[in-house]
Amino acid sequence: MNGGSKPKKTIEPKKNPMPCQEPAVRARNFNEVALGYSEEAVVAEANRCLQCKNAPCRQGCPVEVDIPAFIGLAAGGDFYGAIRKLKEKNALPAVCGRVCPQESQCEKYCTLGKKHEPVAIGRIERFCADWELAGAALPQEVKPPTGKKVAVVGSGPSGLTCAADLAKLGHQVTIFEALHVPGGVLMYGIPEFRLPKNVVQTEIGNLKDLGVNIEVNAVVGKFAVVDELLNGGGFDAVFIGTGAGLPYFMNIPGENACGVYSANEFLTRTNLMKAYRFPEADTPIRVGRKVAVLGGGNVAMDAARTALRLGAEESWIVYRRSKKELPARHEEVEHAEEEGVKFAFLTSPTRIIYNDDYWVTAMECLQYKLGEPDASGRRSPVPIPGSEFVMDVDTVVVAIGQGPNPLVPGTTEGLQCNKKGNIVADPGTGATSKPGVYAGGDVVTGAATVILAMGAGRTAAKSIHAYLSGKN
Amino acid sequence: MYRIVRKEALAPTLSLFEIEAPLVARKARAGQFVILRINEEGERIPLTIADFDRARETITCVFQEVGKTTKELGTLCEGDYLQDFAGPLGLPSHIENFGRVVCVGGGLGVAPVFPIARALKEAGNEVIGIMGARTKELLFWEEKMYSACSELWVTTDDGSYSRKGFVTDLLREVIEKKKDVGLCVAIGPLPMMRAVCGLTREYGLKTVVSLNSIMVDGTGMCGCCRVTVGGKTKFACVDGPEFDGHLVDFEEMARRAVIYKPQEQLAVSRYVKNSAHNCSCGCGGGR
Ligand SMILES: Cc1cc2nc3c(=O)[nH]c(=O)nc-3n(C[C@H](O)[C@H](O)[C@H](O)COP(=O)(O)OP(=O)(O)OC[C@H]3O[C@@H](n4cnc5c(N)ncnc54)[C@H](O)[C@@H]3O)c2cc1C
Ligand SMILES: Cc1cc2nc3c(=O)[nH]c(=O)nc-3n(C[C@H](O)[C@H](O)[C@H](O)COP(=O)(O)OP(=O)(O)OC[C@H]3O[C@@H](n4cnc5c(N)ncnc54)[C@H](O)[C@@H]3O)c2cc1C
Ligand code: SF4
Ligand code: FES
Numbered sequence: 001m002n003g004g005s006k007p008k009k010t011i012e013p014k015k016n017p018m019p020c021q022e023p024a025v026r027a028r029n030f031n032e033v034a035l036g037y038s039e040e041a042v043v044a045e046a047n048r049c050l051q052c053k054n055a056p057c058r059q060g061c062p063v064e065v066d067i068p069a070f071i072g073l074a075a076g077g078d079f080y081g082a083i084r085k086l087k088e089k090n091a092l093p094a095v096c097g098r099v100c101p102q103e104s105q106c107e108k109y110c111t112l113g114k115k116h117e118p119v120a121i122g123r124i125e126r127f128c129a130d131w132e133l134a135g136a137a138l139p140q141e142v143k144p145p146t147g148k149k150v151a152v153v154g155s156g157p158s159g160l161t162c163a164a165d166l167a168k169l170g171h172q173v174t175i176f177e178a179l180h181v182p183g184g185v186l187m188y189g190i191p192e193f194r195l196p197k198n199v200v201q202t203e204i205g206n207l208k209d210l211g212v213n214i215e216v217n218a219v220v221g222k223f224a225v226v227d228e229l230l231n232g233g234g235f236d237a238v239f240i241g242t243g244a245g246l247p248y249f250m251n252i253p254g255e256n257a258c259g260v261y262s263a264n265e266f267l268t269r270t271n272l273m274k275a276y277r278f279p280e281a282d283t284p285i286r287v288g289r290k291v292a293v294l295g296g297g298n299v300a301m302d303a304a305r306t307a308l309r310l311g312a313e314e315s316w317i318v319y320r321r322s323k324k325e326l327p328a329r330h331e332e333v334e335h336a337e338e339e340g341v342k343f344a345f346l347t348s349p350t351r352i353i354y355n356d357d358y359w360v361t362a363m364e365c366l367q368y369k370l371g372e373p374d375a376s377g378r379r380s381p382v383p384i385p386g387s388e389f390v391m392d393v394d395t396v397v398v399a400i401g402q403g404p405n406p407l408v409p410g411t412t413e414g415l416q417c418n419k420k421g422n423i424v425a426d427p428g429t430g431a432t433s434k435p436g437v438y439a440g441g442d443v444v445t446g447a448a449t450v451i452l453a454m455g456a457g458r459t460a461a462k463s464i465h466a467y468l469s470g471k472n
Numbered sequence: 473m474y475r476i477v478r479k480e481a482l483a484p485t486l487s488l489f490e491i492e493a494p495l496v497a498r499k500a501r502a503g504q505f506v507i508l509r510i511n512e513e514g515e516r517i518p519l520t521i522a523d524f525d526r527a528r529e530t531i532t533c534v535f536q537e538v539g540k541t542t543k544e545l546g547t548l549c550e551g552d553y554l555q556d557f558a559g560p561l562g563l564p565s566h567i568e569n570f571g572r573v574v575c576v577g578g579g580l581g582v583a584p585v586f587p588i589a590r591a592l593k594e595a596g597n598e599v600i601g602i603m604g605a606r607t608k609e610l611l612f613w614e615e616k617m618y619s620a621c622s623e624l625w626v627t628t629d630d631g632s633y634s635r636k637g638f639v640t641d642l643l644r645e646v647i648e649k650k651k652d653v654g655l656c657v658a659i660g661p662l663p664m665m666r667a668v669c670g671l672t673r674e675y676g677l678k679t680v681v682s683l684n685s686i687m688v689d690g691t692g693m694c695g696c697c698r699v700t701v702g703g704k705t706k707f708a709c710v711d712g713p714e715f716d717g718h719l720v721d722f723e724e725m726a727r728r729a730v731i732y733k734p735q736e737q738l739a740v741s742r743y744v745k746n747s748a749h750n751c752s753c754g755c756g757g758g759r
Contacts, residue, residue: 178691180509180516180556188693217558219691223495245693249705256698256705256724258731265694273515273688279742282515282541283688284735358727405692407710 013116016045018123020335027308027339030192030276034098039077042127046075049119052111057121060109063455065089067106067121074124082128084138090125091161091454094133094199095186097126099298100451101329133202140210143170148468151176151235153220153408156184157450158241158441160207161457162464167210169465174235176218181272184243186450188272189264191302193309194332197271221407226415230436236471237436237464240412240423241457244402244442250294254352255398259288259360263295263303263399270306288394290314292363294349295399296321301332303397304341312395315341320348320368320381346370346381350388352396363391404443412437422446430460438464474508474557477530479550479753482612485537486580487546488522494529496521496559502587503565503682503714506531507690509556510548515541518687518709520584521560531559534583534612540739549753561690562713565680569596570654574646575621576602576668578639578660582613584682585659590620592657598622600650602642608633640667647675655680658717662726669717681717683708685728700724 019035020026026033037045049071057067066085073081086093102108102122110118132138148171152159155177163173181187186200208214220226220242229235247262249255266285269275273283291307293300296319307315317336319326322345326333337343346368353362367387374380404421416424416433423432423439430438440456442448478490496506505520523532537543548554565588573592577585582603593599601621605611606629618624625642626634635642639660647653656679658668665681672679685697685708692710699708702719706712 178558179689180558217556218495219558219561222560223499245691247693247695249695256700256728258727262695265688265696268688268694274513278735279739281513282739284732284739286731286735358724407691 011112011116012044012048015048015117015120015123016041018120023335023338023340026193027305030309032196033193033335036130037123037127042074042124043077045120046071046124048112049075050111056109056111057106057119060104060106061089062105062449062451063089063458065106065125070128071119071121071124074128079128079131082124083132086125086128087138090451091164091458092157092203092450093125094129094203095157095195096451096454097122097124097129098195098199099190099329101449103330105451130199133199137206137209140168140206142168142210145172146170146468148172148236148471149174149234150464150468151229151233151238152241153226153238154178154184154241154243154441154443155182155204155214156241156243156441156453157186158243158453158457158460159184159239160204161454162239162241162438162440162461163212163457164207164210165458165461166464167207167212169461171465171468172211172213174213174215176220177214177216178219179272180216182214182216184241188268189299189302191267191271191306193305194302219407221411226408226412226434226437236468237438239430239457239460239464240408240432240437240439240443241441241453242405242408242443243453244447245405246403247398248401248403249398250349250400252349252351254354254360257352257354257360258358259286259354259394260352260396260398263293263299263397264402266303266397267299267306270310276310285310286395287312288360290316290393291395291397292316292318292344292349292391292393293397293399294318295401296326296328297399297401298328298332299402300397300399301328301336301341303399305332305336305339307395307397308339308341316344316391316393317341318344318347318349318363318365318391320346321378322346322370325378344391348381348383349391349396353390360394360396361392363393363396365389365391402442402447404446408443420446425456425460428459429463430456431463436467473553473555476548476550476552476554477528479548482534483610485546486534486610486612487537488532488534488583489545489548490525490528490530490532491554491557492529493531493557493559496531496557497524497526497529500524500531500560501564502567502591503584504560504562505690505713506533506557506559507561507687508554508558510541510544511555514555516556516688516690517541518561518684518690520682520713521587522583523587531557534580536580539736540743543740543743544747547747558690562709563711565591565657565714567591567595572598572600572650572653573655573657574600574602574643574653576639576643576656576658576660577617578604578658578664579606579610581658581660581664582617585657586613586617586620588657588659589617593620593622597654600646600653601625602627602639602646604628604637604639604642606630638667639664640671643668643671647672647677653677657681662722662729665717666722669720669722673718679717680714681720682713683715683720683725684713685725686731699728
């Protein structure tokens with residue numbers, strides 16, 4: 001050693017690459033794209049971490065995972081320790097490792113990122129979680145029964161997390177899910193090739209092992225309203241995590257023509273109903289030769305990539321702003337490009353053109369340029385007058401966003417909502433304007449992310465526990 | 473899983489199921505529907521609630537075998553189970569005392585119109601029922617309809633039973649003869665509802681129809697069921713299924729109903745080829 005100072009660790013400037021299916025191959029199948037690190041790769045990647053004392057990465061994590069701690073354990077090959085550490089804060093690491101927008105969260109703040117590529121925190125997380133899924137699940141501690149009953153409405157990440165935390169505290173939890181499978185967007189929205197459904201169902205299996213009861217085909221607001229769950233239903237508290245499932249349309253002429261889908265319909269048919277296996281699975285889907293997907297978020301990328309896999313010859317992302325403003329995860333944009341998805345930036349349709357049979361044949365579009373930054377800080381798109389042009393397409397998928405489904409808010413007396421229909425809930429506690437009723441996830445924030453929904457479920461679980469403990 | 477407690481073959485390719493579904497039965501009201509799935513590979517299909525029994529905790533549905541899923545449904549028997557059964561979905565019928573109302577059920581439409589007629593009668597209306605079918609063999613629930621109406625008119629297209637003609641012929645007669653009809657409810661095949669609306673428009677008689685658009689979730693999540701009503705897009709599963717018939721864009725509905733025609737034909741021919749498609753109990757289902 002030289003003058004008593006530690007030898008400087010040589011840092012590999014780039015992340016260990018993620019092994020993936022070849023683009024040309026994967027663009028035609030529904031198997032997972034990213035195959036996951038090998039044990040050597042994960043140890044090597046974990047050893048890139050500087051173990052910063054101040055751990056700036058943690059502030060980027062909405063649920064404050066102790067990132068250096070779990071990475072440190074993984075670096076030493078202690079995956080059991082690593083997954084335990086992760087699970088202290090994150091109930092669904094196998095999901096988050098795959099779908100979190102790490103580049104705008106933890107990895108954005110990573111010290112290494114100042115000079116090099118940041119540590120691939122998400123990929124390490126995924127490895128540890130998959131390691132657990134492949135073997136025996138961690139023992140889950142459940143406190144003795146409290147005799148209190150909680151109803152959780154919706155089984156997306158917010159509901160699942162809230163249910164798990166409450167069950168561990170000894171409360172008796174029932175999840176009511178409208179669809180025939182639990183999981184929310186994780187099942188019906190995010191495609192198999194990005195988030196295998198068996199990963200989600202294994203996580204849900206763990207939840208059932210905690211004693212959580214899951215009622216599918218149970219549409220709250222229809223078979224019972226929230227007040228009935230509380231009075232007469234025997235529940236002491238209710239958590240609402242019904243998500244943002246209401247698809248927005250453009251409100252342009254021709255939007256109801258045959259061949260125009262909401263992204264929700266397109267993805268639900270494919271993922272939840274397995275239409276890509278038609279006719280083995282009963283639900284059909286029609287994808288034409290040239291598909292245009294309107295929007296630039298994760299939902300749009302998923303739809304465009306799904307269209308290719310369903311056999312479309314061309315799949316286009318049509319987005320009002322430029323590449324820089326795309327809100328999708330970087331990795332998804334990259335993967336989409338590699339697979340051959342094409343992009344029409346600064347473009348937005350004004351009208352959908354159809355034939356005598358009411359089938360889409362084309363889309364009239366307008367060209368845009370970027371103007372001043374808007375409220376979101378992104379430069380706002382300004383239409384260029386006279387720039388109309390026609391794009392030949394035979395399928396259009398509208399992926400411009402989703403709002404909260406009004407079914408539960410609309411049938412719950414005394415539940416305060418904002419103008420957009422989102423439930424108003426205290427961000428620190430999840431409490432709504434109605435005593436005993438808590439809410440979190442997309443139904444409160446509007447369409448956001450898995451990890452934020454999980455965090456909200458966890459926050460609400462804490463307050464519900466406090467509420468129930470005080471209620472005797 | 474949801475048990476089929478009773479099956480009745482009403483006519484060739486037309487069956488009734490009474491299904492055990494306590495949560496649905498508790499809340500079901502006239503005008504609402506359910507979404508079911510037969511098995512793990514199954515499609516989600518909507519069926520109207522034709523009757524409900526809160527004490528027995530059952531829902532009754534009547535369905536016609538038109539394609540793969542309904543044909544497969546026809547092979548199920550008493551004691552068999554459905555994988556999924558969600559409801560009650562959609563908005564219930566608007567029931568109030570309109571004075572005199574006409575309830576028209578065409579073909580299979582008799583089943584969904586029955587509970588509405590009953591509810592309207594219970595609300596104090598004079599209910600004039602009109603039911604029709606292509607031919608005598610396809611008529612069902614005449615007695616049941618009769619019990620829900622103050623007066624029942626029956627027709628067959630071919631004259632094989634009761635009066636010969638279409639339900640619209642009878643409807644015109646009823647409107648002409650009885651003044652002051654406050655509301656018409658018409659449920660049946662799209663062309664029939666369209667024809668009824670054409671007729672009642674002449675008389676300025678408000679007409680409610682129930683729309684069978686293609687659905688997936690039935691909870692307002694996919695937009696597959698969208699219909700144009702009064703120039704605005706509505707989701708039939710949550711804003712309906714009942715709408716003011718004079719405002720419905722039937723042309724669009726008809727186009728959207730056949731979106732999956734090629735796939736449906738493939739599915740049904742494959743199904744017919746691959747299966748014996750006969751029910752096991754001998755009730756005649758699945759023929
Ligand atoms: C296609 C797509 C891709 C995405 N990709 C990403 C990504 O890569 N990374 C990321 O972080 N986020 C992504 N998101 C966003 C993320 O999935 C959501 O923010 C998250 O799932 C929200 O969780 P939630 O618990 O609030 O609700 P949801 O996941 O929406 O679940 C709500 C559940 O409630 C049920 N429900 C609704 N109404 C009722 C009712 N009345 N009664 C009973 N149940 C009801 C619904 O059926 C659903 O199962 C994506 C979203 C979509 C649609
Ligand atoms: C609110 C509502 C209530 C209904 N009530 C009844 C009823 O009480 N009895 C009854 O026999 N039928 C009813 N239907 C229609 C029934 O859902 C269809 O006949 C059934 O889905 C056909 O499926 P299939 O596979 O047998 O036929 P397919 O060959 O798939 O389709 C035959 C026709 O049925 C329609 N259809 C197909 N798939 C769907 C779907 N997922 N959702 C809706 N329509 C579809 C299409 O217009 C198609 O042209 C109702 C539909 C709706 C929307
Ligand atoms: S900021 Fe990066 S290098 Fe520092 S502890 Fe976090 S992951 Fe490791
Ligand atoms: S069926 Fe999906 S929104 Fe109506």
